[in-house]
Amino acid sequence: MAEGVQRRRVETGERYDVFHTDCLARDMVDHVTSRWGVWVLISLQRNDLRFYELRESIQGISEKMLAQTLRVLVEDGLVWRKVEPTTPPQVTYGLTxxxxxxxxxLTELFDRITRRLSALGTA
Structure with a gap:
């Protein structure tokens, strides 16, 4: 947190001010809608995946970016992480x-877009 900036606690039922730069909800929206956050959430919607399975399901993402994205989504409470004490460790991710x-x-939005594109392609 930046020095001199105080984050105001939001009471239950009160909306966050997402247009304020210090809004916690705004940070989470930024994480979810980041370039890779959307794809991680969509990929994990169907089933839990190990790190490399997740990387394979999201073409174009580097290991570094996947690790960073997962770390943030775990911290936000959107994704859980389970480590099996094997050699090498097996790490599985899933959605909370x-x-x-x-x-x-997000999955519904993706499905709507792909259906529309398919319809346009056949027209």
Missing amino acids: EFGRDVGEP
């Missing part, structure tokens, strides 16, 4: 209930 809630509309 909150992550499923947030990811569902």
Whole structure:
């Protein structure tokens, strides 16, 4: 947190001021709608995946960017992380209930876009 800036606690039922630069909800929206955040949430919507399975499902993402994106989404409480104590460790990721809630509309949006593009392609 920047020095001299105070984050105001929001009471239950009160809306966050997403247009304010210090809004916690704004930070989370930025993480979810980041270049790779959307694809991670959509990929995990169907089932839990190990790190490399997730990387393979999202073409074009580097290991570094996937690791950074996952770290932020885990910190936000959207994704859970399970480490199996094997050699090498097996790390599995999945959506929390909150992550499923947030990811569902993204998946619906993606589905609507692809249906529209398919319809345009056949016309």
